[in-house]
Amino acid sequence: MPGHPGPTRNAPLVRHMGHDGSMAHDAFAALLDEGARADVTGWDFTWLDGRATEERPPWGYARLLGERLGRASASLDLQTGGGEVLAEAARFPPTAVATESWPPNVAHATRLLHPRGVAVVATPDDPPLPFGDAAFDLVTSRHPATVHWREIARVLRLGGTYLAQHVGPASGFELIEFLLGPQPEARRRRDPEAEADAARSAGLEVIDVRTARLRIELLDVAAAVYLLRKLVWWVPGFTVEEYRARLHDLHKQIEADGAFVAHSTRHLIEARRPA
Protein backbone atom coordinates (compact mmCIF):
# COMPACT_ATOMS: atom_id res chain seq x y z
CA MET A 1 0.00 0.00 0.00
CA PRO A 2 1.73 3.16 -1.14
CA GLY A 3 -0.19 5.34 1.24
CA HIS A 4 0.34 7.54 4.19
CA PRO A 5 -2.18 6.21 6.70
CA GLY A 6 -2.07 8.37 9.77
CA PRO A 7 -1.76 7.51 13.41
CA THR A 8 -3.88 4.75 14.90
CA ARG A 9 -7.08 5.82 16.54
CA ASN A 10 -10.40 4.13 16.92
CA ALA A 11 -12.50 4.30 13.81
CA PRO A 12 -15.90 5.92 14.28
CA LEU A 13 -17.84 2.71 13.95
CA VAL A 14 -21.28 1.75 15.10
CA ARG A 15 -20.54 -1.56 16.77
CA HIS A 16 -23.88 -2.16 18.51
CA MET A 17 -25.79 -5.29 17.69
CA GLY A 18 -29.56 -5.09 17.59
CA HIS A 19 -31.58 -8.10 18.77
CA ASP A 20 -32.24 -9.02 15.18
CA GLY A 21 -28.75 -8.05 13.97
CA SER A 22 -30.20 -5.22 11.86
CA MET A 23 -28.13 -2.45 13.45
CA ALA A 24 -25.00 -4.46 12.85
CA HIS A 25 -26.04 -4.93 9.26
CA ASP A 26 -26.72 -1.20 8.92
CA ALA A 27 -23.23 -0.48 10.23
CA PHE A 28 -21.75 -2.84 7.65
CA ALA A 29 -23.81 -1.31 4.84
CA ALA A 30 -22.86 2.21 5.97
CA LEU A 31 -19.15 1.31 5.94
CA LEU A 32 -19.43 -0.24 2.48
CA ASP A 33 -21.14 2.92 1.30
CA GLU A 34 -18.46 5.17 2.78
CA GLY A 35 -15.68 3.18 1.16
CA ALA A 36 -17.50 3.07 -2.17
CA ARG A 37 -18.16 6.83 -2.25
CA ALA A 38 -14.70 8.04 -1.24
CA ASP A 39 -12.73 9.95 -3.87
CA VAL A 40 -9.86 7.71 -4.99
CA THR A 41 -8.19 10.03 -7.50
CA GLY A 42 -4.70 11.36 -6.80
CA TRP A 43 -2.21 9.48 -4.70
CA ASP A 44 -2.93 10.85 -1.28
CA PHE A 45 -4.12 8.38 1.37
CA THR A 46 -5.21 10.74 4.15
CA TRP A 47 -8.77 9.43 3.79
CA LEU A 48 -7.49 6.36 5.63
CA ASP A 49 -6.50 8.34 8.73
CA GLY A 50 -8.21 6.63 11.65
CA ARG A 51 -9.22 3.67 9.48
CA ALA A 52 -5.86 2.11 8.68
CA THR A 53 -2.20 2.32 9.58
CA GLU A 54 0.91 1.28 7.70
CA GLU A 55 4.51 1.21 8.92
CA ARG A 56 6.90 3.26 6.81
CA PRO A 57 10.18 1.92 5.38
CA PRO A 58 13.20 2.90 7.52
CA TRP A 59 15.19 4.59 4.74
CA GLY A 60 12.84 7.60 4.25
CA TYR A 61 12.38 7.65 0.48
CA ALA A 62 10.96 11.20 0.25
CA ARG A 63 13.96 12.58 2.15
CA LEU A 64 16.43 10.65 -0.05
CA LEU A 65 14.59 11.86 -3.15
CA GLY A 66 14.74 15.48 -1.96
CA GLU A 67 18.50 15.22 -1.34
CA ARG A 68 19.16 13.76 -4.79
CA LEU A 69 16.97 16.31 -6.56
CA GLY A 70 18.90 19.08 -4.82
CA ARG A 71 22.14 17.82 -6.44
CA ALA A 72 20.82 16.83 -9.90
CA SER A 73 20.92 18.88 -13.10
CA ALA A 74 18.16 17.06 -15.02
CA SER A 75 15.64 14.74 -13.34
CA LEU A 76 12.88 12.41 -14.44
CA ASP A 77 10.29 10.93 -12.07
CA LEU A 78 8.58 7.92 -13.66
CA GLN A 79 4.90 7.12 -12.96
CA THR A 80 4.58 10.07 -10.63
CA GLY A 81 0.93 9.31 -9.81
CA GLY A 82 -0.71 12.45 -8.41
CA GLY A 83 2.76 14.00 -7.95
CA GLU A 84 2.40 14.23 -4.17
CA VAL A 85 5.70 12.56 -3.25
CA LEU A 86 7.71 14.51 -5.80
CA ALA A 87 6.07 17.75 -4.67
CA GLU A 88 7.50 17.21 -1.17
CA ALA A 89 10.97 18.10 -2.50
CA ALA A 90 12.28 21.51 -1.45
CA ARG A 91 14.22 22.15 -4.68
CA PHE A 92 14.22 20.86 -8.23
CA PRO A 93 16.98 20.87 -10.85
CA PRO A 94 16.80 23.32 -13.79
CA THR A 95 15.25 20.54 -15.91
CA ALA A 96 12.70 18.46 -14.04
CA VAL A 97 10.04 16.26 -15.64
CA ALA A 98 7.65 13.56 -14.51
CA THR A 99 5.66 10.99 -16.46
CA GLU A 100 2.18 9.70 -15.73
CA SER A 101 -0.18 7.48 -17.74
CA TRP A 102 -3.52 7.55 -15.92
CA PRO A 103 -5.48 10.66 -17.04
CA PRO A 104 -6.98 11.65 -13.64
CA ASN A 105 -3.50 11.47 -12.10
CA VAL A 106 -2.01 13.42 -15.01
CA ALA A 107 -4.40 16.29 -14.30
CA HIS A 108 -3.74 16.09 -10.56
CA ALA A 109 0.05 15.97 -10.94
CA THR A 110 -0.02 18.84 -13.43
CA ARG A 111 -1.90 21.06 -10.98
CA LEU A 112 0.51 20.19 -8.21
CA LEU A 113 3.83 20.18 -10.07
CA HIS A 114 3.62 22.84 -12.79
CA PRO A 115 3.65 25.68 -10.24
CA ARG A 116 6.90 24.13 -8.96
CA GLY A 117 8.46 24.15 -12.45
CA VAL A 118 8.17 20.37 -13.03
CA ALA A 119 6.73 19.43 -16.44
CA VAL A 120 4.26 16.52 -16.33
CA VAL A 121 4.33 14.41 -19.50
CA ALA A 122 1.26 12.27 -20.20
CA THR A 123 2.64 9.06 -21.67
CA PRO A 124 1.90 5.32 -21.47
CA ASP A 125 3.90 3.22 -19.01
CA ASP A 126 5.21 1.06 -21.86
CA PRO A 127 8.34 2.04 -23.83
CA PRO A 128 9.54 4.16 -25.40
CA LEU A 129 9.95 7.00 -22.93
CA PRO A 130 9.46 10.26 -24.86
CA PHE A 131 12.96 11.55 -24.11
CA GLY A 132 16.30 11.46 -25.87
CA ASP A 133 19.23 9.24 -24.97
CA ALA A 134 21.25 10.36 -21.93
CA ALA A 135 18.75 13.12 -21.14
CA PHE A 136 18.90 12.84 -17.31
CA ASP A 137 21.45 12.44 -14.56
CA LEU A 138 18.72 11.33 -12.11
CA VAL A 139 15.76 9.02 -12.78
CA THR A 140 13.46 8.24 -9.85
CA SER A 141 10.27 6.33 -9.23
CA ARG A 142 8.19 5.27 -6.28
CA HIS A 143 6.01 2.20 -6.64
CA PRO A 144 6.05 2.02 -10.43
CA ALA A 145 3.51 -0.45 -11.83
CA THR A 146 6.11 -1.61 -14.39
CA VAL A 147 9.89 -1.13 -14.65
CA HIS A 148 11.57 -0.98 -18.06
CA TRP A 149 15.26 -1.18 -17.25
CA ARG A 150 16.54 -0.72 -20.81
CA GLU A 151 14.60 2.52 -21.17
CA ILE A 152 15.88 3.72 -17.80
CA ALA A 153 19.46 2.94 -18.86
CA ARG A 154 18.91 4.65 -22.23
CA VAL A 155 17.71 7.98 -20.81
CA LEU A 156 20.40 8.08 -18.08
CA ARG A 157 23.64 9.93 -18.70
CA LEU A 158 26.91 8.08 -18.12
CA GLY A 159 27.37 8.12 -14.34
CA GLY A 160 23.66 8.96 -13.84
CA THR A 161 21.58 7.31 -11.13
CA TYR A 162 18.24 5.50 -10.83
CA LEU A 163 16.86 5.79 -7.30
CA ALA A 164 13.54 4.13 -6.58
CA GLN A 165 11.33 2.51 -4.02
CA HIS A 166 9.59 -0.49 -5.52
CA VAL A 167 6.74 -2.59 -4.23
CA GLY A 168 8.11 -6.01 -3.25
CA PRO A 169 6.75 -9.55 -3.44
CA ALA A 170 3.31 -10.50 -2.07
CA SER A 171 2.60 -6.96 -0.87
CA GLY A 172 -0.87 -6.69 0.66
CA PHE A 173 -1.51 -10.34 -0.17
CA GLU A 174 -3.31 -11.12 3.09
CA LEU A 175 -6.16 -8.89 1.84
CA ILE A 176 -5.87 -9.89 -1.82
CA GLU A 177 -5.97 -13.59 -0.94
CA PHE A 178 -8.82 -13.04 1.54
CA LEU A 179 -10.89 -12.10 -1.51
CA LEU A 180 -9.32 -14.19 -4.26
CA GLY A 181 -7.92 -17.25 -2.49
CA PRO A 182 -4.27 -18.40 -2.73
CA GLN A 183 -2.18 -16.72 -5.45
CA PRO A 184 1.07 -18.75 -5.40
CA GLU A 185 2.31 -17.62 -8.78
CA ALA A 186 1.65 -13.91 -8.17
CA ARG A 187 3.41 -14.16 -4.79
CA ARG A 188 6.71 -14.78 -6.60
CA ARG A 189 6.58 -11.55 -8.66
CA ARG A 190 8.55 -8.39 -7.84
CA ASP A 191 11.50 -10.20 -6.31
CA PRO A 192 14.20 -7.59 -5.48
CA GLU A 193 17.08 -9.85 -6.49
CA ALA A 194 15.41 -10.65 -9.83
CA GLU A 195 14.94 -6.91 -10.39
CA ALA A 196 18.59 -6.25 -9.56
CA ASP A 197 19.57 -8.93 -12.10
CA ALA A 198 17.33 -7.29 -14.71
CA ALA A 199 18.96 -3.92 -14.00
CA ARG A 200 22.42 -5.46 -14.48
CA SER A 201 21.29 -7.10 -17.73
CA ALA A 202 20.31 -3.65 -18.98
CA GLY A 203 23.86 -2.43 -18.34
CA LEU A 204 23.33 -0.75 -14.97
CA GLU A 205 25.50 -1.21 -11.90
CA VAL A 206 23.39 -1.98 -8.83
CA ILE A 207 24.69 0.05 -5.89
CA ASP A 208 22.14 -0.67 -3.18
CA VAL A 209 19.14 -2.92 -2.53
CA ARG A 210 17.37 -2.66 0.83
CA THR A 211 14.16 -4.50 1.72
CA ALA A 212 11.40 -3.96 4.29
CA ARG A 213 8.24 -5.82 5.37
CA LEU A 214 5.76 -3.41 6.95
CA ARG A 215 2.69 -3.98 9.08
CA ILE A 216 -0.67 -2.74 7.83
CA GLU A 217 -3.74 -2.65 10.08
CA LEU A 218 -7.19 -2.15 8.60
CA LEU A 219 -9.53 -0.93 11.33
CA ASP A 220 -12.75 -1.09 9.35
CA VAL A 221 -14.07 -2.65 6.16
CA ALA A 222 -14.42 0.78 4.51
CA ALA A 223 -10.61 1.01 4.53
CA ALA A 224 -10.44 -2.28 2.62
CA VAL A 225 -13.02 -1.06 0.08
CA TYR A 226 -11.11 2.19 -0.39
CA LEU A 227 -7.81 0.39 -0.97
CA LEU A 228 -9.33 -2.14 -3.34
CA ARG A 229 -10.91 0.67 -5.37
CA LYS A 230 -7.72 2.73 -5.43
CA LEU A 231 -5.20 -0.05 -6.03
CA VAL A 232 -7.09 -1.40 -9.03
CA TRP A 233 -4.46 -4.05 -9.74
CA TRP A 234 -4.91 -5.74 -6.34
CA VAL A 235 -8.21 -7.42 -7.21
CA PRO A 236 -8.84 -6.65 -10.88
CA GLY A 237 -12.45 -5.72 -11.58
CA PHE A 238 -13.20 -5.30 -7.85
CA THR A 239 -16.70 -4.09 -7.04
CA VAL A 240 -18.41 -3.93 -3.66
CA GLU A 241 -21.39 -5.79 -5.09
CA GLU A 242 -19.40 -8.76 -6.39
CA TYR A 243 -17.40 -9.19 -3.18
CA ARG A 244 -20.11 -8.23 -0.71
CA ALA A 245 -20.24 -11.63 1.02
CA ARG A 246 -16.48 -11.81 1.48
CA LEU A 247 -16.41 -8.18 2.65
CA HIS A 248 -19.00 -9.12 5.25
CA ASP A 249 -16.68 -11.92 6.46
CA LEU A 250 -13.88 -9.34 6.65
CA HIS A 251 -16.11 -6.95 8.60
CA LYS A 252 -16.96 -9.68 11.11
CA GLN A 253 -13.28 -10.57 11.47
CA ILE A 254 -12.34 -6.93 12.14
CA GLU A 255 -15.13 -6.65 14.69
CA ALA A 256 -13.86 -9.77 16.45
CA ASP A 257 -10.12 -9.00 16.32
CA GLY A 258 -10.10 -5.17 16.28
CA ALA A 259 -8.10 -5.05 13.05
CA PHE A 260 -7.24 -7.01 9.92
CA VAL A 261 -3.45 -7.31 9.71
CA ALA A 262 -1.62 -7.42 6.41
CA HIS A 263 1.93 -6.59 5.33
CA SER A 264 3.36 -4.49 2.55
CA THR A 265 6.81 -5.15 1.14
CA ARG A 266 9.13 -2.51 -0.27
CA HIS A 267 12.64 -2.28 -1.60
CA LEU A 268 14.89 0.65 -2.13
CA ILE A 269 16.96 0.15 -5.25
CA GLU A 270 19.76 2.35 -6.50
CA ALA A 271 21.52 1.69 -9.79
CA ARG A 272 24.03 3.66 -11.84
CA ARG A 273 24.86 3.84 -15.50
CA PRO A 274 28.60 3.25 -15.43
CA ALA A 275 30.62 6.31 -16.45
Ligand SMILES: C[S@@+](CC[C@H](N)C(=O)[O-])C[C@H]1O[C@@H](n2cnc3c(N)ncnc32)[C@H](O)[C@@H]1O
Ligand atom coordinates in the same frame (compact mmCIF):
# COMPACT_ATOMS: atom_id res chain seq x y z
C1 LIG B 1 1.22 2.85 -7.72
S1 LIG B 1 1.19 4.37 -8.54
C2 LIG B 1 2.49 5.29 -7.70
C3 LIG B 1 2.44 6.77 -7.94
C4 LIG B 1 3.55 7.61 -7.29
N1 LIG B 1 4.83 7.35 -7.87
C5 LIG B 1 3.58 7.46 -5.79
O1 LIG B 1 4.38 6.72 -5.28
O2 LIG B 1 2.77 8.08 -5.10
C6 LIG B 1 1.94 3.94 -10.05
C7 LIG B 1 1.06 4.04 -11.22
O3 LIG B 1 -0.15 3.34 -11.09
C8 LIG B 1 -1.07 3.85 -12.03
N2 LIG B 1 -2.40 4.03 -11.45
C9 LIG B 1 -2.71 4.55 -10.27
N3 LIG B 1 -4.03 4.53 -10.07
C10 LIG B 1 -4.56 3.97 -11.16
C11 LIG B 1 -5.86 3.63 -11.56
N4 LIG B 1 -6.90 3.85 -10.75
N5 LIG B 1 -6.03 3.06 -12.75
C12 LIG B 1 -4.99 2.80 -13.54
N6 LIG B 1 -3.73 3.07 -13.20
C13 LIG B 1 -3.52 3.64 -12.03
C14 LIG B 1 -0.57 5.18 -12.51
O4 LIG B 1 -0.11 5.08 -13.81
C15 LIG B 1 0.59 5.43 -11.55
O5 LIG B 1 1.62 6.16 -12.15
